[in-house]
Amino acid sequence: MRLINRRPDRGTALVLAALPFALVALAYVLGSAERLAENPADKLLPSFATMAETFGRLAFVADARTGDYILVSDTLASLERLASALFISTALALVLGLLIGLLPLVNALLAPFVALVSMVPPLALLPILFIVMGLGEASKIALIVIGVAPFLTRDLAMRVRELPREQIIKAQTLGASTWLIALRIVLPQIVPRLIDGVRLSLGPAFLFLIAAEAIASDSGLGYRIFLVRRYLAMDVILPYVAWITLLSVAIDYGLARLRDAAFPWFGRGA
Missing domain, CATH: 1.20.5 (Single alpha-helices involved in coiled-coils or other helix-helix interfaces)
Structure with a gap:
């Protein structure tokens, strides 16, 4: 064989x-x-037992200074920023991608602009965002949106253009308006693609989040990693990297199950 x-x-x-x-x-x-x-005091490659002990302390022992559980507070801070940015990015991509892909006039107006923005390295804009928007939450969320939304928009627009033209022609023959075609024919077919696009964007979204938190933040997973790097605290850094990976896997799994439950006709197993 x-x-x-x-x-x-x-x-x-x-x-x-x-x-x-x-x-x-x-x-x-x-x-x-x-x-x-x-060297028993080596910090570069701590044992699994040492990392498990450190992870347990960060997760289940309250900080003596603040009274917070450090891992929990960092995780909640990062997920709040990530969720806000992904919600904004998804909403923008859904509206713009639908309009660009379906309406030739909007495509001529916005497609070149979105394509250009998608080529700008988001991390290069980080100093500009901090100068213009300050060091608060808005600049961190804006960085993720700039990094994710153009990709999602272009992907959705291409998906709309890939839909069989016969569907649009038949709907018009039956008297459907442009907006009815958009809502009843196009939208249901691109939403599962949008969910998959968000899944593929999780890696870059976490990258932009950690970069922003590392430069200007007082909480978050990226903030903690860059805070302890000066002490070569690999027993903190490596578990945090593993934890970020597990969060990404969990979010990806949840989105895949949501897609399969809401759109069972869409391709499974992706």
Whole structure:
């Protein structure tokens, strides 16, 4: 049998999926053990036990100075900024993407502008945002919106243009207006694509969030990582990176389940 036609069964697929994670964990354990054997006070590659102890303290032991649970307060601060930015980005992309993809006049007006904005490196705008909008929440949220919304808008506009032209023609033949076509034919077909677009944007969104928090913030996951870097506190940094990854996976999973529940006809397994 050709290799291209060989498909793993469920058990084999699980083993293959777990193998890269196991290899990375093994490499880390071996490297950590070697460094700690030479220097028990080494901070670069702390043991899993040390990281678990630190993570537990940050999550379940109140800070003596503020009385807050540091991991909880940092997580809530970051998720609030992320949720606000993604909500704004999604709303903008839904409206603009629908209009640009469906209406030729709006496409001629806004498509070149959105394309240009999408090419601007968002992190290069961060100093400008801080100068114009200050160091508060608005500038952090604006950075994520600038980084995410143009991508979502262009993706949705292309999805609208990919819809079969026959659907639009038949609807017009039956007397449907432009706005009825947009609401009843186009919108239901692009919303699941929008959900997938948000899923794909989670990585960049967290990147912009952490960058903004690292430069000007007094709370958040990015703030904490850059705060402790001066102490080489890898027992804090590595668990925080893992925690951010788990949050991204959880949000991605939730959005995928939402898409499947609301639009069961859309492609599953993505």
